[in-house]
Structures are given as C-alpha cells and as structure tokens.
Amino acid sequence: MDAAEAETELKKGFETLEVVQKDRSVPVYHIYLNRPAQRNALTLPFFSELPRALAALDRLPSARALVISGHGPHFCAGIDLSSLASITAAPSSDDPAAVRELLRRRILALQDAISAVERCRKPVVAEIHGACVGGGVDLAAACDIRCCSEDAFFSVKEVDLALAADLGTLQRLPAIVGYGNAADLALTGRRVSASEAKAMGLVSRVFPSRQALEEGVAALAGGLAEKSSLAVMGTKAVLLRSRDLTMDQGLDYVATWNAAMLMSRDLEEAVSARLQKRKPVFSKL
Template sequence: MSNAALHVSVDRGLATVTILGSGKGNALGGTFWDDLRAFMDTVPTRDDIRATALVGEGETFSVGMDLRWYLVRLRRAERSHAHTFMDDDVRHLQHAVSAVADSPKPVIALINGECTGAALELVSACDIRYASRHARFSLPEAELGVVADLGGLQRLPLVINQGHLRELAFTGRTIDAERAARIGLVNDVYADSAALHEAARTLIGELSRHPAHVMEGIKRVLGETHQEGIRRGLDHCARWNSTHTGADGLRHAMAARLNAVAP
C-alpha cells in the first residue's frame, strides 16, 4: 500500500492510521480515499488488530477535502465529457467513509486541531471521538454550493441532535472542542495530542478484555437499525449535488474558494 497519503502502525492491538493526505493540513485527496478503504478492508481478517484509531499528522486532524486535487479531477471530467463523473465520484468517496463505519472492529477518532468538512464526515463514521482542547470542527460545504455528501448528514444525527446539526450545516460556522463535547460530538476532551494517544491506549486495553466477536456483535446490532436510512440518504445526496450543482458549478465554487484563501 502506498504510504503517501496515510501511514499505518499497529501496537498492542491498536492500528493507528495517520492521515498525511495530499496537501497542506492533511487535505484529503490523492490516494488517501483508496488507501483508507483498502486498509479498512483488511481489518476484519487481522488478528493483531482489535481497534483502529484515525489521527492527523502533526497539529491538525484534517482541513477536509483537497480542493486543488478535486478541481483537477473536475476539469479532466469536463474535458472528457464524463457527464456522470460527479455522481460516480461521490459514491466512490462515500464507499471509503462507509468502510470505516462498517468495520466490525471499533474505530476511534483522535482529533487535534482542525477537523473540517469531509474530515468531520469521516469522523462521524467512527464509533468514538476524542478531541484535544485545540480541536475545532466545521461543516462548510454550503459555502461551495453543495450538500455535505459523504455521510455526515446521515450519521451525525445519531451523535448530536438535529438542532445542533442543522446549525452546523446551514451556517458552516466553526465550533471549538468545549462546545463539541457539550453537544455530544466528541466523547471527551484532553489537554493535547499526547493525552489523546494515551486515552486511546487505555481504551484498547479495556476493549481487549472482551471477546472480539462481542465487539463485532455490538457494532452490528447498533448499526443495523440505521443502515437502510443511511444508504438512502447517501444516494439522495449524490444525486442532489449532481443535479443541482453539477461539475461545472462545483468547479467554479472551488476555484473561487481557493482564490479567496490564497496568500
């Protein structure tokens, strides 16, 4: 597996997936999505892994989708007249996030610094979320003229109430770790990155006392009730953005966003 976009290490039953991404701030692009899905597909058969932790490299979890990477993909699709590209590609990315949610073993997000957009949708697929006091969260897709479509709108209602989620999705505003804990977005807040990793090691020690098939059974029972609704919601989002925004609209919105933040 390529280690350009993520790095995996396993220690005492905990597989730590460090997000490197394809751009500054561990932006999610390049081979990240395929590498993540490929790794998650191996987890069920690995006896040395009892749980997986997702963490960002350095002081940031992830700034979200790599807009430069995706903009290039949109331009190529337009030149090749691939009219179904946006719909097909969103489903491809959705599958990577769903591979995290569908893992039969617990997945923990260790969130330090920024966790924006697609990154927040990714951590919504995790079972447990720990944050450092430096963490901050936002879901700014509306600013690009699209509906968040990687599962956040389907999975976050299982984590936080509808009022808080709608506020995040409608406004795109950023919330800090304290508020994230208050609304239930994260399980707990720790002083720094080192404390996050220590919390994960403590958790894996507790999980390892229980049979693996019991952990899998808990995940299946908790997830089964909501699976059909999540699948329908993901399909609806993919079709909605493809129909209402389209590749051309998204390309212009991403280019404007990049120009706005350029130094």
Template sequence: MSHPAFTVHTDPASGISRLVLNRPERMNTMEPTFFPALKDAVQALDDAGQTRVLVISSTGKHFSAGMALEVFAGGLSMLNTSTARQRQAFTAGLQRLMACFSVLEEARFPVICAVQGGCIGGALDLAAACDVRVCSADAFFTVQEIHIGMAADLGSLQRLPKLLPQGLVRQLCYTGERLGAERALAAGLVNAVLPDATALEAHALALAAEIAAKSPLAISGSKQALNYARDHSTADALAQMSLLQSAIFDIAEMSQAIAAWQTKQAAQFEPLAPL
C-alpha cells in the first residue's frame, strides 16, 4: 500500500505499522490527492486489524511543509466561494478534508508522530491529531496559515488548545512564530527530543514496540476512553467508561497479560478483529 507521497508497511510479527512521507525534494508538501490517500491508508490498516501501533515519520530535512502552495492557486475547485452553492460545496469539501486527519484519532490503534525539521501548516494539523509526538532537536512547529492570510482549518485551532496552554496556542496561531523543539517539550506538545533523525526513528520505534507488546484490546479501549474524556465532562466520561469496560473486559486476556508480566515473557495476544 503506497502513494507517490508516502509508503505504508506493517510488520506482522510486531503489529507495528509505518507510514513514511517520501517526497523530501518537495519538502513533503501535501497535494490534494494526499489527503484522501492518507485517510484510505489509515482506514485500511484499521480494517485489517493487524496494526497495534502506527508510526508516522518522514524523510529529508523537514517532516512536511504542509499544504502545497499551488493548491491555493487553483489546485482545488472547492476554493471558489463566490455563490451560495459554491460556499455550501466549500463547507462539505472542507469537512471531508478534516476527516482525512480525524481518522488518526478514530483509528483503534495509537499513532506516534516522529517529527524532524519543520512541521508546518497542514503538517501540524496532522501531528496534532496523533496520540503522541516526538521530535528531533532541529524540529519546529508553526501555524503557517496565518502568514498567507487564512485561519488554519484542518484541526490545529481545535486540537492544540487540548495539548498546550491557551495563551501559548493563541500566540502561535496569531503570529505564526516557530515553536522550537525544547520549548515544545517544555510545553508538552512533544514527549521527547532526540539529537537527530536517526535517534528519533529509533526512539519512536522503541516506544511503538513497548505499546505493541500490550493487549491490543486494552490499548484500543484506553484510546477510546481517553478521546472521550478529553471532549466530555468527568461524569459523562465515567458513565461512558462503565459501558466501554463492560464491552471489552476480558478475563482470559488479563490472565495472559498477568502471566507474561510475572514471568517477564512476551504475551502472544490475538490481534483486533478485522472490520
């Protein structure tokens, strides 16, 4: 499974999948076909049920420079908003684009985003939709859209306030300034800063392996509960948890996990059911 802008591979032994952006000569910019292709690729992984964790990484100097600027020069027909019908179509088209990154949140497995160099504009929308972000020392994050006269519209304005302090988010969104790696670590946007791209990849894969060794049923349920709790009150989230736990509680799975933990052996958990 691949696209001109990225490759996808799953290791069946570990359950670790990788999606690697591979157009470094174009700074891994995102053209119109990139978005539905990403959505289809992530949904295909989810449908198959074999993936326990997905690592999204990149090649070259920069993770991604975001939406290709030529898109705004006529690359998307939806950009015409001169009539009511065209504005209605714009809304529907934008919602479809948003869904291409929301799929990362909705997938049953955690997603780790490994960022080197620039994570710019639409790339930050992508990274914000992932479960965990790690980066190299030369990484920076920027809400680039404000520099070209538009509000970011693929999730950064909605997700960053759940990840960073309000004042910092607003400054980043209003100025488009770069948030460097160390400041991103201090603010909690990333979980680790590694010296270079090689160390970054090793760290991301080690973290992925640690997650993939756990019960995929328990991991998936935890992700579902965490997403719900982020967006609802504590009381509502606890009510949801009681129903969710009744659906996924598996004493046989727990017995297997406990035995593996006690003997310091790797458990052989069943993958998730295909969709």
C-alpha cells in the first residue's frame, strides 16, 4: 500500500471509528472509538476496522504519530455483550473439536486486531478518560504510551464474566505493571483509579481534566512527530522485540538494527542541526 492508496483507504470511512488529522500542519492522526452512546463498547466490525485504519496510517508519510481515544464520556467499556454472544455461538456440528477449533480461530482473529497496534510502525498514544474496562484495557496495553485524565478508571473485568482475558491483557500487563499488580487486577477485576494506575505504571501521565488530557497528549504526540521517524520506529521495534529476549539477545538485536539503520540522512541532519543550532528537518517515511 502506497501513500495514495492509504489516503483512499481512510477516505472510505469506518462504522466504529473516526480517523482525523486535526491540524494538517501537524503530522498526528487521531483514531476515535466512535460509539459514544454505547460507551465505545467494541463490536465485531471494530476488529476488522482497527487493523485497516492502522495499516493505512502506517503507510501514510503525513502520519508520524497516532493517538487512540474515545468519543463521549468514556474511553471504552469493553467488548459489546451481544458481540461476545455471537463470538461464542456454536455452529451446528457433530464434531465438538471442530466447534472448538472455530472458536479458537475467532479468538485469534480478535487478538490479531489488537496486536495491530503494536505492529504499526508509528508510535501510538492512548488518551484515556472515563471507563477503560475489559477490552479497553487490552487496547490500551497494546499502545506505546498511556495517558489519562483524573476521572479515568480501569478494570480487567473478564473474570467477572466467567472467562479469562484473552486479547492480550494477561500477556502485556505483567511487563507494564509487574506480575503481582497484573495478577491483582486480573484475578479481582477491581476498579483502579487514575492515581493508582499511575503509581503502578499502567499510565505514565495523569492530567487534571479531559481538556488538559487532550492538550497534553496533543503536545506529546506532536513532539513525537517532530523526531526522526527512523529513530522513533526503530526504538519502538527494538523495545517490543527486547521485551521477549534476554539482555544479551536484546543487545545483539539492537546492534544488528543500528548496523542496518544508523548511517541515515536523519542522523546527518540531526548532527548538522545541533551544530548549527537550528531545528532539524527529517525525512518523511
């Protein structure tokens, strides 16, 4: 997909999302969960639309940083219960193994949609207000940076629906908040305030109001967008890869990465700009 095709794909629009560039002079795109009347509960179309939007933005040079947030009073209330019922509905079959394999494939497809946030080369910031529950935590945990307003609250709610969270929370949260905190959240399903989320590292910044959150995240994403895309995307790739490697393996991986990417025009521009005391102008990717 080239840039023109990416723009065409975004212009088709979405049922569950709104994708906008608020200021054409700032290479930041916002992905809004767009079912405010349902507290942005995630339906089946969302799981096909999110990867489609991210794939297009990944290839768009004017998108150097992304923000995921929600329209209305809440970030995300989790998976829509009617969608959950349709996911678990068993087809008519005489073979119980075939039924379970079909359900497994459905779950894997949903997981893949959330993992698309990590696969996107661009940095993704979660802007969280109000409820961030169940699938909302899955989505937030897949983002690179998480910020929230003081009214935000978090709950890994799946245990109260008699199931284990299966879209990435149990895999990603231990690396974010530590095993003990992750186990506490996942086993109890309790509600966590913004201040507690900050204390355990679930979010990195808390803002006093939703307006302050929007302004703060805009500044954060704008700052990311001003940096070298090569450096930012490389940092994201190495961080994600190193999460699953030993220290020595991670060091070897970044050495190999920089051996391939270090000698770039962006590096030359960064050094020249520093010496000339001016703002650098980096390549568009």
